[in-house]
Amino acid sequence: DSKNERIAGLQQSVADSNASVARLERNLDTLGAEIERLQSLSRPELIDLMQAGIEMDVLFRTDEDVLTDTTGDRLAQLAGTLSSMPDIHIQLDGFADERGAADYNQALSERRVQFIRDQLVAAGIHPERINTSAHGESAAQDESSDSYALERRVSVKLFLDNTPSLASN
Incomplete structure (x- = not known):
């Protein structure tokens, strides 16, 4: 039973990590778009x-x-x-x-x-x-x-x- 709990914990950890990666990728995309926008505005x-x-x-x-x-x-x-x-x-x-x-x-x-x-x-x-x-x-x-x-x-x-x-x- 402790094996199943450990597997469930690891699966949750992987899911949390995947969600964090997706959130960071969205942030990077947003920052990249903002940088391009600011560069075009400044020049x-x-x-x-x-x-x-x-x-x-x-x-x-x-x-x-x-x-x-x-x-x-x-x-x-x-x-x-x-x-x-x-x-x-x-x-x-x-x-x-x-x-x-x-x-x-x-x-x-x-x-x-x-x-x-x-x-x-x-x-x-x-x-x-x-x-x-x-x-x-x-x-x-x-x-x-x-x-x-x-x-x-x-x-x-x-x-x-x-x-x-x-x-x-």
Whole structure:
């Protein structure tokens, strides 16, 4: 009879433990939802800005597809920050100025985009977060060296991916 009482006591203890686990899981879910709500409330301007996208240009020297040390350092800092923000995606668009052969400029813009992409991936950004496109020549506003310099670039656009995820079965 004491065996049955002991079994009944253990069963009650298991039932109490299961109830506690269920209650803790509900609390965790509630806390997680509250954290997400507070984060979105505390940064509405940032969220609006990221949904619209932030764009900047990384400039290259004539006929080059790598960056100077200082620009490379700034890119590494940006990549380090972005690696801890997995909801931000990156669009890279590469260009060359209009001087030179079109096929050469296309290949040069591809190498520039690939260089930036490789730097971001090396800094910890998952490759699936990065989209790339190389456009080749971009017409300068005039034929000054300053105008040409602004066309030798990779445009970097940061944005929130609002694509709804599909639940997997």
